[in-house]
Structures are given as C-alpha cells and as structure tokens.
Amino acid sequence: MRILVSGTGVAGLALAVELTARGHDVSLIERAPEFRTGGTPIDIRGDALGVVDRLGLLPRLRELSVDATESGVFVDADGTAVARVPAEQISDSDDDLEITRDDLARVLTDQLPSGTPVRYGDSVTALEEPDGGGRVDVGFLSGHRESFDLVLGADGLHSAVRHLTFGPESGHARHLGVYLGISKLPPEGAQVPSQFYNYPGLMAGIMRFKGEALAFFAFRSGWIDHDHHDLAAQKRILADAFAGHTEWEIPRLLDAVRRDPAFYFDAVSQIHLPVWHWGRTALVGDAAHCASPLSGRGTSLALTGAAFLAEALDRHPGDHTAAFEEYTARQRPYVDFAQASVEEGADVVVPATWETIHARNASVGGPEAPVESVR
Structure with missing residues (x-):
C-alpha cells in the first residue's frame, strides 16, 4: 500500500x-x-x-547506550548530594536500555x-x-x-x-499538573553524575551523558494557556515559575534557557x-x-x-x-x-512539599559520598 x-x-x-x-x-x-x-x-x-x-x-x-539517570543524585541548595535517583523504581527489568x-x-x-x-x-x-x-x-x-x-x-x-x-x-488531553523545560548546556568533560535539586513543586537539574549536558526543569502548575509554538512565551513561563530562586545552579541554568534557540517546553499531559x-x-x-x-x-x-x-x-x-x-x-x-504509572513518577521528580521531598530522599537512601557542585 x-x-x-x-x-x-x-x-x-x-x-x-x-x-x-x-x-x-x-x-x-x-x-x-x-x-x-x-x-x-x-x-x-x-x-x-x-x-x-x-x-x-x-x-x-x-x-x-548511556547512563544519564541511574547514577544520578538529588542535591540540596548548596549542591551537596542528599539521595540517589531511584532508578530501580522506574525500570521494568535489568535489561532496560537508556539511549x-x-x-x-x-x-x-x-x-x-x-x-x-x-x-x-x-x-x-x-x-x-x-x-x-x-x-x-x-x-x-x-x-x-x-x-x-x-x-x-x-x-x-x-x-x-x-x-x-x-x-x-x-x-x-488530561493535564497532569506539571510542566517540563529542557535546554542545552555547554559540553562537559567531567565524569560526574547527573544532579537534581528540588524545592516544593519545583525541580532544576543537570543531566549528563556522553560528555554532554542538559538543563532540566520541572514545576507543578495548573493549566497555562499558551501557544506551544511561541518560544518567547514559553521562556517567560519558566522564568516566572523559578523567579526568586538563586540557590544551587538555578541562575546559570536559567541563563542557558534564555540563550537557547531550541529550548523545549511543554505541559506534561496524557491523551x-x-x-x-x-x-x-x-x-x-x-x-x-x-x-x-x-x-x-x-x-x-x-x-x-x-x-x-x-x-x-x-x-x-x-x-x-x-x-x-x-x-x-x-x-x-x-x-x-x-x-496508570505517572502518579508515582510525579512524586519522585517534583514532590509538592518539603515533607514529601524528605520522605523521598529517606526512602532511597543517601549516596556514599557527597558530590561537589559544578558551578
């Protein structure tokens, strides 16, 4: 045919x-x-x-294949590792492949x-x-x-x-109450794990793989009516969501968003x-x-x-x-x-309260050694 x-x-x-x-x-x-x-x-x-x-x-x-999240860690406002990313909770088997x-x-x-x-x-x-x-x-x-x-x-x-x-x-469409933003960062040669910082309802992170790096953002929000082809509007929405946050690497990551002509932003939704x-x-x-x-x-x-x-x-x-x-x-x-699997994913990626952030960190355990900030 x-x-x-x-x-x-x-x-x-x-x-x-x-x-x-x-x-x-x-x-x-x-x-x-x-x-x-x-x-x-x-x-x-x-x-x-x-x-x-x-x-x-x-x-x-x-x-x-790459390892972008399996060795990743959650960090506090100073960049000190406080917990590991629970890769086993989101994998179907040991054979899962990340690429x-x-x-x-x-x-x-x-x-x-x-x-x-x-x-x-x-x-x-x-x-x-x-x-x-x-x-x-x-x-x-x-x-x-x-x-x-x-x-x-x-x-x-x-x-x-x-x-x-x-x-x-x-x-x-069913909006799941979360938005994602992704932007390119300059390539990084350092062999350090991906890092993710949480504040209630917010996540900012650096995802590293193959010497490359991405700025990764997530935030909880009700539906925001916007044109998903309007790049400037999308950048404003993300900047507003993280306004006033100067902890960890957030200012540097937001600067990368402002400069990125291929910035990705969208609602987390289901069809x-x-x-x-x-x-x-x-x-x-x-x-x-x-x-x-x-x-x-x-x-x-x-x-x-x-x-x-x-x-x-x-x-x-x-x-x-x-x-x-x-x-x-x-x-x-x-x-x-x-x-049906997304509710647990939202609580891992972008917990809504300090209580749920601490509970998540405690449930997966801290890493063996702190990870330095890559400022």
Whole structure:
C-alpha cells in the first residue's frame, strides 16, 4: 500500500522501518524544518526490547547506550548530594536500555531504504475519503495535495492528524499538573553524575551523558494557556515559575534557557481516546495515547505500537479496519499500564512539599559520598 506517515519522531521512524520492510510504499512528512535533535535520553524497556531485537538493532543500540539517570543524585541548595535517583523504581527489568533520542532516531533512519521520501517543513491540513473511502486525499500546509491508501498519524502530543480526525486536543488531553523545560548546556568533560535539586513543586537539574549536558526543569502548575509554538512565551513561563530562586545552579541554568534557540517546553499531559483509528487513518505513539514523560515509557509504546500495527496489516491484507482493531487490542494493555504509572513518577521528580521531598530522599537512601557542585 501507499502510506503516509506524519511525524519523524520515534513512532514515525519505527513505523516507516516496519512498513517498508514489508514492501509498503511509505512517505514521511514532518512539521519541523529539519531533522530534530536534542532532548533527554529515553528508555527502551519491556517488550519494546524484543521489537528492536527482531529488527536486528539491539546490539547497536546497546553499544550506544548511556547512563544519564541511574547514577544520578538529588542535591540540596548548596549542591551537596542528599539521595540517589531511584532508578530501580522506574525500570521494568535489568535489561532496560537508556539511549539518546538522537542516536535512536539515527539508527532507525539508517534502516530505511535509500530514497524513502521525507518532506520537512510541512504538515497535514486536510483529510478526505471520497468515493466510498477507497483512499485518503490529503491536503498539506504547503498547498500540495496527494492521495494515499492509509494515513498514519505519529505526530506527537499536539498531533495535527488527531485534530483533523477526532477534534481539538482539549477534548482528549488530561493535564497532569506539571510542566517540563529542557535546554542545552555547554559540553562537559567531567565524569560526574547527573544532579537534581528540588524545592516544593519545583525541580532544576543537570543531566549528563556522553560528555554532554542538559538543563532540566520541572514545576507543578495548573493549566497555562499558551501557544506551544511561541518560544518567547514559553521562556517567560519558566522564568516566572523559578523567579526568586538563586540557590544551587538555578541562575546559570536559567541563563542557558534564555540563550537557547531550541529550548523545549511543554505541559506534561496524557491523551485518552476510546479508539485510535477512523476510516483509513490511524494514530500511533503519543498522538494516540501519550502517557507523558513521567511514565518513562513513551518510546517503548512508540516501538511496540509501530510493530503491532505493521504486523496487523500483514495479517489482514485488504482489510485495514480489522488490522487497526487488532493493533488496538494488542497495544491497549501496554498503554493502560503506562498511563496508570505517572502518579508515582510525579512524586519522585517534583514532590509538592518539603515533607514529601524528605520522605523521598529517606526512602532511597543517601549516596556514599557527597558530590561537589559544578558551578
């Protein structure tokens, strides 16, 4: 079949790899103007490890693995370590794999057949199924129009394909009361662990891996109405949340945010839909069922979802509805588990009170030796 995949994140790339390997003609479209880089390291866990193993990618991904959080520590206002990051509480098994998003994306991209069409700086603006639904006529932001047998939305939390198929995001999103911000820091050669400082309702951290460093922010808040494409507004929201905080490394980290043209900021939200398909269109990954970064399972859900959908299309040639229903039935238990796991994640990452901060630190125990500030 001729298939359009909207989005070149992990879900979109994994779909393209799975589908092209089965002989489908796949085109990729991405709203961003170029291949997206950056972001915190991500985890591949549980049955998603079997997916990348079947694709022959597991040995290479293990070679590229990083340790960004497993040796991390929580610090006090002076930068003295007071507790370790409880990695065992968020891992599914000892085999869980942590890798940078960039490395995973590049490994998946290298698996695509040469010449696979990828169009950047464009997005889907219209979906129509004329003549009894034998195809999907797609309109694009660029003004281009094209027809496909299937359209698969893998375009993330703010999915354009989902909006066109199921309506505004507000009807399906559940805000979890937390916002995240991520900014690049100058590379660091020091072999020191990642560090995270908490104040009630706030977290600021430095995440280190492969000599690289990221400023990491989280804060609790009710819904903030803003344009998620307005970078200046996002930086103001973060600065306001941390206003007056001069402890630890917070001023330096905020300076990095102000200078970063690729600053990431978003609400921690989930997407809840009763179904993930309509006609010849289906959703995969965060577009269908975002569990939020607090679950630590978004990448794994993207990989299993891509595999299950591609396998279902194989098993139901000529019957996309049956394939979509099988994909949903196989993926739904993974989604339900991931979406139910976030409350504990919020309490670990950004406790709401000093009492819960101290309780968390006591529950995981302090490190053997203090870690110096890297001011």
